[in-house]
Amino acid sequence: MTKLIDEFRRGWQGISQPSPLFSMGFAVVCLALATVARWGLAQIRPDVFFTPYFPAVFFATAVGGSRIGIGAAIASGMLGVIINFSGALADSARFALLLIFWAVCVLTIWGVEHYRTIVAQQREISKRLIEEEAYRKLVVDELQHRLKNKTSTIHAVLHQVLQDQPQIWDSIDHRIRALSATDDLITRVDGSGCDINDLLRSELGPYGHVRFNLNGDPLFLPAKLAVSLALIFHELATNAGKYGAFSSPRGLLQVSWSMSGDRLNVTWDETEGPSIEKIGAAGFGTKLLQSALRAFDGKTEIRFLKTGVHCTMQCHIPAN
Structure with a gap:
C-alpha cells in the first residue's frame, strides 16, 4: 500500500x-x-x-x-x-x-x-x-583553501627571508596575519553573518589599530549583506592604504554607523591624508562601490575632499 x-x-x-x-x-x-x-x-x-x-x-x-x-x-x-x-x-x-x-x-x-x-x-x-550552486560552492571552497595555503606560504617565505631582520618582520607579521583573518572571516560570513565591528576590525587591523576609530552600537549583519559590506570595506581600505589616510604617517580614519528603522547608515571619513590633486576615470573599485548594495535597496556615495575620502553607505537590513 x-x-x-x-x-x-x-x-x-x-x-x-x-x-x-x-x-x-x-x-x-x-x-x-x-x-x-x-x-x-x-x-x-x-x-x-x-x-x-x-x-x-x-x-x-x-x-x-x-x-x-x-x-x-x-x-x-x-x-x-x-x-x-x-x-x-x-x-x-x-x-x-x-x-x-x-x-x-x-x-x-x-x-x-x-x-x-x-x-x-x-x-x-x-x-x-x-547542481550549479553546489558546484559553485565547491569551487569557492577550493579557491578559499588555495588562497589560505598561498597566504601561509607567503608568510613562511617572508619569515625565512627576514629572520635576521626581526624589526622588519615584526612590522609586517601582524599585517599578514590580519589579512588572513579577514579571509577566514569572509568565509564564515558567507554562511552565518557577523557583527559589523568584527568585520571592520578584521579588515582594518593590518593598518594598525591606532589609525582608525569605530563608533556604533553592536549590530549583527546577515550573511549576504556582510559579504557585500566586506567587499566595500576592503576596497576603501585598500584605497586608503595606497592613496588615502593610511598612506600618510598622520592619517586617521573614522567609521561610524547607526540604524534608522530597518536601514543601516555607515560613514567612512578619512582625515590627515595626502591632498587629492586629480581623480582618474572610474575603475572596477568605483563600480563595485556603486553597485554592491543595490540588492539591499541601498546606495554608496563617495566624495574626494581636501581632508580625505568621505564615503556614506545606506542600505536595508533584511529581517531574516
Missing part, C-alpha cells in the same frame, strides 16, 4: 511517470467512482449522462498522462451512452452531448498536459540550479 501511495504521489506531483499498469488501474478506479456518482445523481435527475466523468478524466490525465486521459475520456463517453439508470434510450440529443463532452475533455487533457510540462521544466531548472 505504501508503494502505491508513493507512486501516486510521484505521478501527481509530476516527479516521475507511474507504471502503465498503475495508471490504467487508477483510471479504472476514477471511472468507477464517477459511475457511482452518476448513479447517485440519477436518483435526482436521470438525464445526467457525462458530467460526473469530467473529474475522472482530469485526475486520470494528471496522474497517468495524456494517453491515459484520452482513454479515460473515450471510456467515459461510452459509459455515458451505454449505461442507463432510467428507462430512457440513447437518442440524438445524447450523442450531441457526447460530442460536447469529448470536446471539453480535449481542452481539459491539453490543459493538464501543458501544466505537467511546465512543472517538469521548472523542476528540471531547479535541479540544474541546485
Whole structure:
C-alpha cells in the first residue's frame, strides 16, 4: 500500500511517470467512482449522462498522462451512452452531448498536459540550479583553501627571508596575519553573518589599530549583506592604504554607523591624508562601490575632499 501511495504521489506531483499498469488501474478506479456518482445523481435527475466523468478524466490525465486521459475520456463517453439508470434510450440529443463532452475533455487533457510540462521544466531548472550552486560552492571552497595555503606560504617565505631582520618582520607579521583573518572571516560570513565591528576590525587591523576609530552600537549583519559590506570595506581600505589616510604617517580614519528603522547608515571619513590633486576615470573599485548594495535597496556615495575620502553607505537590513 505504501508503494502505491508513493507512486501516486510521484505521478501527481509530476516527479516521475507511474507504471502503465498503475495508471490504467487508477483510471479504472476514477471511472468507477464517477459511475457511482452518476448513479447517485440519477436518483435526482436521470438525464445526467457525462458530467460526473469530467473529474475522472482530469485526475486520470494528471496522474497517468495524456494517453491515459484520452482513454479515460473515450471510456467515459461510452459509459455515458451505454449505461442507463432510467428507462430512457440513447437518442440524438445524447450523442450531441457526447460530442460536447469529448470536446471539453480535449481542452481539459491539453490543459493538464501543458501544466505537467511546465512543472517538469521548472523542476528540471531547479535541479540544474541546485547542481550549479553546489558546484559553485565547491569551487569557492577550493579557491578559499588555495588562497589560505598561498597566504601561509607567503608568510613562511617572508619569515625565512627576514629572520635576521626581526624589526622588519615584526612590522609586517601582524599585517599578514590580519589579512588572513579577514579571509577566514569572509568565509564564515558567507554562511552565518557577523557583527559589523568584527568585520571592520578584521579588515582594518593590518593598518594598525591606532589609525582608525569605530563608533556604533553592536549590530549583527546577515550573511549576504556582510559579504557585500566586506567587499566595500576592503576596497576603501585598500584605497586608503595606497592613496588615502593610511598612506600618510598622520592619517586617521573614522567609521561610524547607526540604524534608522530597518536601514543601516555607515560613514567612512578619512582625515590627515595626502591632498587629492586629480581623480582618474572610474575603475572596477568605483563600480563595485556603486553597485554592491543595490540588492539591499541601498546606495554608496563617495566624495574626494581636501581632508580625505568621505564615503556614506545606506542600505536595508533584511529581517531574516
